[in-house]
Amino acid sequence: MVHIRQLDPTASPLDYFGYELRRKREEAGLTLKQLGSVLFCSGSLIGQIETTLKVPTRDFAERLDAALVTDGYFSRLVGLVLRSQLPTWFQPYADMEAKATYISTYQCQLVYGLLQTKAYAAALLSVDHPDRVDEMVAARMERQRVLEREQPPALWVVLDESVLYRMVGDRDVMRGQLAHLLSFRNNQSVHVQVLPYSVGAHTGMMGSFTLLRFEEHPDLYYCESYDQGHMTANPQVIRERSVGYARLQAGALSPEDSADLMARVMEERYGAEVA
Template structure:
């Protein structure tokens, strides 16, 4: 696999990296690479937790060090939970916080946010960024996250989208019809407010990209944003305050809830 810039956060990958470095011992990375028939760069990436090992590499390492299948067992663990390993750094923490939030504010510039995606829409999005063999697991995880909106005391959800997110043709007309119908249904729930920034609005703060704000009953707010495949949970009060200001500026350009619903309906009718 292609290495990433930052180490994977997933424990199984870190365990593989730690064990590889430990078994290599005093042998240099170059020596190990030459013995196994791989590049020193790959050894460095694996020991840094920046790459995912292959089965063959695991088998070769077990054979060399006579580890009784240790590295193959770790490889299997990584493979079975690979969808978790492929999450953007920072996202796992965000999902935990999302489940505990009493209020959620989201903005989407070109795509519908995960909590309001249909299964078909989510699948089309994930197929563009993940390997096909892990997409089913990702879709299931995303659908499970939506349970937070159906619990006995669900969080208040303010969802603001740029109109281009509603018009972006993800998966074709059938997928988009289902997605827009889902948004209309969600907009009629008492705890969910969906607003749309129309295409003819003036340039607004949302053009910088998506954002999420989470509020809690007894804890400070946090923010979350993604860029270039990396997620960042922002907990610094000043940083979170800046996100609140940005979100308020975006909402200042949005249509009221009722008018937003009419716009969604008109886009749906045009499909």
């Protein structure tokens, strides 16, 4: 006799998704294999998602809605599922990031999460979480949907020049990541500047940080350590870091010159030919 794992839909968003998938599938009179053939995947994958062994992607949820005619139900639910895959300490920041109307960030080591490619994110996450790469990458890509809104936030990113040279993954990964950054060259909402080595000592040497602005909430300052994030609306901190960020922008290359530098690094260091 086959043992069917019983799920508690109140345990987590992932459990609720699996519970509802099984319920809707059985309601439609479909076996795992039958639904898998409709979704162009294996019945085993359906079963793994139903029992929370696999995390659904947004593409899977959208195809599921179409197959079961559920009017976007799973597409809405998958956002909660993917958000729950973020580290617990990071989720409060992700919630506020999604509500911000203006995001300004200085990154001293890595490309900001909202601008990472899947391959770059996977290479990063595989270092410390090799067994959870797929779901954590999916969660990071879900965060990026904020840039696809009809009215996306204004995003200003200052990257230390070292970010362009630090090999994350391999040459192909870095070439793809720099090409992705260059794709925002004419974007009205996303602006990327590079802080060159020639600036020397600067106000961002304490580490990466982000400032969030909102229409109906106080401004927030955010930074993080290895296992925790620090977020504050302290007016003095906001004022000091806002001035610090303005100084970083002033010392950085213009968005146009930054794009030229990224294109040059992509060609010379990572072997791409830029038209």
